[in-house]
Amino acid sequence: MKRMLKHLGFVILLVPALAILFFGPRRQVRVPAGCIRVTYWDKWTGPEERQMQSIVDEFNAGEGRRKHIYVEFVSMADIDKKTLVATAAGVPPDIAGLWDSDIAPFASLGALTPLGKLAREYGITRQTYQKVYWRGCHYHGQLYALISTPADIALFYNKLIFRKDAARLRAAGLNPNAAPQTIQQLKAYARVLTRFGPHGHLRRAGFLPTEPGWYYPEVFFWFGGHIWNAKTHQFTLTSPQDIAAFRWIASYSKWLGPEVINSFSSEQGNFDSAENPFLSGSLVMEQQGPWMANYIYTYNKKFSTLRWPESEALTMPLEQRRQNYGWAVAPFPTAVPGLKNVSYCGFDALVIPHGAKHVQQAFTFMAYLQRQPVMEHLCDMMSKNSPLRKVSKSFIEHNPNPYIKVFQMLSESPNARGLPHLPIMPQVANELNAEAQAVALLERTPTRALRKAQHRLQREYDSYEHAQRLRREER
Secondary structure (H helix, E strand, O other), X not given: OHHHHHHHOOHHHHHHXXXXXXHOOOOOOOOOOOOEEEEEEEOOOHHHHHHHHHHHHHHXXXXXXXXXXXXXXXXXXXXXXXXXXXXXXXXXXXXXEEEHHHHHHHHHOOOEOOXXXXXXXXXXXXXXXXXXXXXXXXXXXXXXXXXXXXXXXEEEEEHHHHHHOHHHHHHOOOOOOOOOOEHHHHHHHHHHHOEEXXXXXXXXXXXXXXXXXXXXXXXXHHHOOOOEEOOOOEEOXXXXXXHHHHHHHHHHHHHHOHHHHHHHHHHOOOOOOOOOHHHHOOEOEEEEOOOHHHHHHHHOHHHHOOOOOHHHHOOOOHHHHHHHOOEEEEOOOEOOOOOOOOEEEEXXXXXXXXXXXOHHHHHHHHHHHOOHHHHHHHHHHOOOOOOEOOOOHHHHHOOOOOOHHHHHHHHHOOOEEOOXXXXXXXXXXXXXXXXXXXXXXXXXXXHHHHHXXXXXXXXXXXXXXXXXHHHHHHO
């Protein structure tokens, strides 16, 4: 495990990380007599931290008390780095809440405990999860993670602005009562809905690929492209589909100008504020996940209560309830005829780091979260879809997100896509984000940017695999 620190260059993080573990501020807890303390670190903050804490409290008061387990939940910034450092130092938490993109890198370094045997003992199988999520929990055929909450990506759009500009949309041959169905239609809607102020100032954007700019590594999915060929162990970034995706990003900059887009973005407020461009109405359509419903309600309540208070609307039939919202959700459009219901499906992963002291007890809590009522309660609080195959009718009809059915449908789609199981996935994301931004600034052509990314990432992957082979031979 010491090689892990040397390989990733995290030595400088060791002292401050361990200082936080042992001497940083922590919630004072009293473990009931006879109970085993299970330490659980996760990245949640704010409302999401409180929501997960409530689940932990329910476990401790019920299942945990009966089985003499007490889970101590700690919110932890830089969860991936600190978990890896603590694992290498031999003092890992019993449970860590990471991201799906962390599973392959951590597992390839031997930093995770395989969970297949424990999962079978608790009746957790491929029939428990939807396919896309079950696949994402594995690396090289081994189960290494379960899910705390999932998500998938769709198109949020402002129904009020669609209605206000209905005449202009109809004049352009577009339906103001429906979302765009193709990438070409998305651009057509964006052109009609975009507004300029004096001197070409972008006052309102119909849509921008750079807002929020979180899904550059996954953008190829909606163009029928891929990042990686698992059979050949080769990146596929120079395929026509992938180049078309980056050309799409560049097309908005060529239309509006990168300076205009940058100026617009710099004027917007933080994502978690009322100045979020979608919440403020300065961005009409946006690529986002189901959690956006919570942010809309928190920072612009009127946008979700046009007719009735939320408490009253939650009891209404779903179709009637949707009249209460000034926004709606639809599958994000694709560039390929006939390719429908495409989505990137990611998730928050629960893992047991290598060397954890209380593996059985840790998994007991993780398995508790996978029970349908518990999972639905947690996902309901966070306005997210469920990763489970079995979903109750009440979860769909009374979810705080009135469009949760869209997200549920996308995750069940045969075109639901997860990240490739790459041990260098963080480097892949960083590289593709950097090249996409260069393309958006018109500093590089899409072809040149993707050729550069292809070359660098293939070299990085081959180097990593070579180092891994040498380490295996040493052992």
